[in-house]
Amino acid sequence: MTIHSLPARTDAPARTEPDKPARRGGRRLLRERAGRTHHAGPLAYVLLAVMAILSIFPLYWTMVAASTDNTRVSQTPPPFLPGPNLFSNLARAWDEAAMGKAMINSTIVAGVIALSTVFFATLAGFAFAKLRFKGRNILLMLVIGTMMVPPQLGVVPLFMMMSELGWSQQLPAVIFPTLVSAVGVFFMRQYLSEALPDELVEAGRVDGAHSLRIFWSIVLPVARPAMAVLFMITFVHAWNDFFWPFVVLDMSNPTVPVALTQLSAGYVRDQSLIMAGALLGTLPLLAMFIVFGRQIVSGIMAGAVKG
DSSP: OOOOOOOOOSSSOOOOOOOHHHHHHHHHHHHHHHHSOOOOOHHHHHHHHHHHHHHHHHHHHHHHHHTSOHHHHTSSSOOOSOOSOHHHHHHHHHHHTTHHHHHHHHHHHHHHHHHHHHHHHHHHHHHHHHOOOTTHHHHHHHHHHGGGSOGGGGHHHHHHHHHHTTOTTSTHHHHGGGSSOHHHHHHHHHHHHHHSOHHHHHHHHHTTOOHHHHIIIIIHHHHHHHHHHHHHHHHHHHHHOOHHHHHHOOTTSOOHHHHHGGGGOSSSOOHHHHHHHHHHHHHHHHHHHHHHHHHHHHHHHHHHHHO
8 A cells, every 4th residue: 555645735834943043133233222311302491490499499589598688578569689797797697596505406406306306217117017916907007007196186285294304404305205106107017018029028927037037137228218308307307396396405505496486576577587597407408408408219210110
């Protein structure tokens, strides 16, 4: 019996190997497009310029008002160019409001509050984000619930407590009630939930590290960008806080916002002098942001890339 071989089908589509050079060229083109700098259009530059002007204008107007006299500030239209009295008004505000001592007090208060808030909020945020213990969700809800209570409701009992401790008219009365904030705890908890992988914590457990060792060696390096942001926000808030320091301190031991109230005393308020004091109180914050702003922004971007 003779077996005849069937002829090969010529209508079937032939399998062709993908063109490897073309594929490599396409990938190279995608990488070049991904790394290309995208230029914004004219409308984006106009919007950015408008936002920058609106943001800088209050500071510029403060400087203009601080460099003129009270009569010129009250005129209509007001001046829009700096005057010749800036340094004399700054010197008057420095002497009349005792700004030297006030700035030292504000630096101590804001620095201690910011450092303690960053440390305790990071520690509590790590516990709420990565540790498993009974009542964790209930405690977190209680912490968040304290954000809904107006701080004015606790002024009277808090003032009585500070008086019983003998801290009235002293800086510890301002520092200790604000050593940690619920906002900071919630902020760090949200950040660590996303930025800290569970595998890193488990690897530390496998290596025999306890919770504090994991916090010091693993959590703090990961949380550094968020800690920098929280430090800046807390420092600015503590520096500008007026209500509680005004209640518990007096003019013999003031912070900057409390000292500025001395400039508005009298029947006729010298607006140029008040603006000069406000400018003095703002300069340390501007200097701090100029010095550490780039590190904070770079830390935020590094954390965003790692996340």
